[in-house]
């Protein structure tokens with residue numbers, strides 16, 4: 285029986301479309317090149333995922349793992365998986381789940397040991413819980429079903445002054461170790477990393493052009509295709525590059541103390557939230573609070589630090605010395621790049637605008653207090669968007685609904701003047 289030629293053609297084009305979707309860059313051609321702008325956790329994770337999907341990647345960043353800077357929160361983060369959002373859309377829920385699952389794997393496998401991910405119990409206490417929490421219990425907390433060992437604490441388990449509490453198993457990440465791990469993955473997968481400061485106030489096209497010029501040497505000597513796409517993962521500066529007025533900082537003060545707490549714990553009082561998160565493998569616990577919306581102030585407020593220390597004594601007594609005090613190792617301010625309407629992970633096409641022709645930019649920024657665990661799902665979305673763009677199967681999307689957090693988590697900052705980042 286002879287098969288009609290058009291059937292063979294149809295079958296081949298279906299196979300090609302599937303192959304293009306799952307591995308769009310290296311089956312039939314040299315890898316497509318993507319330049320990732322930004323070397324925070326989001327840019328690094330995106331670069332790893334793109335390389336694993338078969339793209340050629342060059343990462344350019346002002347700060348890189350190991351650097352300490354107010355505007356490089358990735359290095360300063362605590363960081364844990366926790367839900368601060370009472371309501372999540374389908375995509376955000378997926379990111380929470382992907383982050384949780386990924387860290388579960390990384391907390392166990394020897395191959396991930398250097399990444400510094402550890403599994404720990406988490407305790408969350410509300411002094412004055414919102415009514416819907418007290419009435420609804422676990423049904424008012426969407427994440428109660430997605431995490432292991434979740435339960436509402438019994439009244440006899442609550443510390444004095446606390447009206448409601450939960451416990452569940454979660455993960456904490458040693459941020460510097462995690463960034464080092466991602467950086468080494470990029471290099472092992474054949475990506476390149478370049479330190480440079482890109483212009484952000486001259487418009488998106490100028491920023492991209494500068495990035496492209498920076499890697500011109502590498503492009504000239506390469507068989508690879510010219511730049512296929514750019515990823516904007518420049519944290520707070522992403523707003524300048526993309527002229528996005530909805531990005532702002534959520535500020536908090538951090539204190540490193542000696543000793544690793546046995547758990548992750550936080551408490552929400554009338555001032556907001558304060559927390560203790562162990563930096564596993566370093567013999568350190570990061571104490572922090574309070575989450576101030578829109579406050580750019582880089583100077584430590586000693587009064588806030590006194591409140592954090594006092595509150596954390598109850599949360600993690602296991603780290604107190606014989607005199608009932610913490611040994612303070614360092615104190616600093618951190619700014620989380622947050623976006624009013626939630627993270628922006630979407631494609632922007634610059635048709636006929638950029639001097640060097642049509643360009644695709646995938647924005648990946650504005651992850652606020654969840655940039656570490658959300659980076660896993662968000663970066664996978666970047667890959668899907670680029671794969672889908674190539675085969676025209678995934679539609680870009682971005683949230684437009686204002687993001688909610690639990691009542692009492694944030695407090696209003698003093699709205700000091702925006703500093704030059």
Ligand SMILES: Cc1cc2nc3c(=O)[nH]c(=O)nc-3n(C[C@H](O)[C@H](O)[C@H](O)COP(=O)(O)OP(=O)(O)OC[C@H]3O[C@@H](n4cnc5c(N)ncnc54)[C@H](O)[C@@H]3O)c2cc1C
Pocket residue numbers: 321322323324325326327344345346347348355356357358359360361362363364365366480481482483484517518519520521536537538572618619620621648649650651652653654655656657658
């Ligand atoms: C104290 C604290 C605690 C936190 N706790 C948690 C937690 O428990 N869990 C969690 O998931 N998240 C936590 N976060 C939030 C998390 O750290 C951020 O969401 C995350 O680091 C944002 O990463 P990013 O890559 O988007 O941005 P950034 O870390 O800001 O990285 C941006 C990158 O862009 C580069 N860049 C900027 N401008 C330029 C330029 N002009 N040219 C070239 N490169 C440029 C920078 O150098 C940097 O490498 C915490 C943050 C802080 C401060």
